[in-house]
Amino acid sequence: MPVSDEILVKRSQKGDHISFEALVKRYEKKIYNLAYRIMGNKEDASDVLQETFLQAFKNLASFKGKAKFSTWIYRIAVNICLMRKRKEKKMLTFSLDVPILTKEEDEIRRDLSEDWSKNPLATLENKELRKTLSNAVDLLPEEYRTVFLLKGLNGLSNQDVARVLRISLPAVKSRLHRARLFLRDKLSQYFREYGSRA
Amino acid sequence: MMDFKRLCELLSDYFDEELESDICAGIEELVSEDPFCEVLFNTFNRTIKLCEEWEQEKIEVPEEVHIRLHRFLKLEIRKSVPKKK
Numbered sequence: 001m002p003v004s005d006e007i008l009v010k011r012s013q014k015g016d017h018i019s020f021e022a023l024v025k026r027y028e029k030k031i032y033n034l035a036y037r038i039m040g041n042k043e044d045a046s047d048v049l050q051e052t053f054l055q056a057f058k059n060l061a062s063f064k065g066k067a068k069f070s071t072w073i074y075r076i077a078v079n080i081c082l083m084r085k086r087k088e089k090k091m092l093t094f095s096l097d098v099p100i101l102t103k104e105e106d107e108i109r110r111d112l113s114e115d116w117s118k119n120p121l122a123t124l125e126n127k128e129l130r131k132t133l134s135n136a137v138d139l140l141p142e143e144y145r146t147v148f149l150l151k152g153l154n155g156l157s158n159q160d161v162a163r164v165l166r167i168s169l170p171a172v173k174s175r176l177h178r179a180r181l182f183l184r185d186k187l188s189q190y191f192r193e194y195g196s197r198a
Numbered sequence: 199m200m201d202f203k204r205l206c207e208l209l210s211d212y213f214d215e216e217l218e219s220d221i222c223a224g225i226e227e228l229v230s231e232d233p234f235c236e237v238l239f240n241t242f243n244r245t246i247k248l249c250e251e252w253e254q255e256k257i258e259v260p261e262e263v264h265i266r267l268h269r270f271l272k273l274e275i276r277k278s279v280p281k282k283k
């Protein structure tokens with residue numbers, strides 16, 4: 001049976017570097033994937049990975065274990081990603097009061113002419129569709145993308161996502177829902193354009 | 199009373215299985231009666247499934263990144279250990 005995070009953390013705090021290394025091994029792939037999807041390239045993802053574990057190592061003594069280690073380490077990684085994004089001025093500014101991802105009812109109804117859900121091309125084996133989805137995720141504002149990726153990539157519950165990002169549960173649910181509506185819209189657009197080409 | 203607007207708001211909760219059974223029944227009834235709602239329901243569901251598939255595709259940490267990370271951390275750990283006099 002694998003040793004729990006909690007025990008590895010306690011041992012690491014007492015100076016057992018092998019336990020810390022075990023934590024790194026356990027989380028490096030998860031952190032790398034999260035960073036890669038947020039940052040969009042391997043170089044930044046690898047820098048974020050290094051910085052995340054450096055910060056974790058330096059601050060491990062102050063980790064009280066009130067939150068799960070996974071919540072703590074994801075929070076460090078997300079903060080590093082977002083700080084780097086802001087530094088690069090790639091951050092889109094928007095207000096949560098402005099429903100930039102939500103469409104009016106009429107607009108949604110207008111694109112409901114085709115049910116593409118059973119279209120044989122509605123699969124990730126379709127490279128064009130995969131690219132469309134990937135590009136659409138990139139278009140999501142950071143706040144939405146981070147929620148979407150934390151939930152999906154790392155299988156966190158909505159409550160855990162809320163803890164990582166220090167936002168409310170309704171905010172997580174709202175961002176996730178808007179992100180999904182936005183992605184559905186982009187996929188519908190793909191099928192409309194594909195239909196007009198076919 | 200369930201309508202198109204309410205359906206738009208509740209779809210995520212429905213597919214995340216976070217709704218009461220009477221609300222789920224209301225959604226299912228609306229979807230079976232209104233073709234627009236049915237399209238939204240089906241395409242939203244397919245979107246979630248495609249997203250899940252896309253997110254499950256894990257990228258391996260490149261070997262050189264893995265080696266560099268562990269080498270770097272070993273150095274940092276060594277730096278943190280007080281030297282014996």
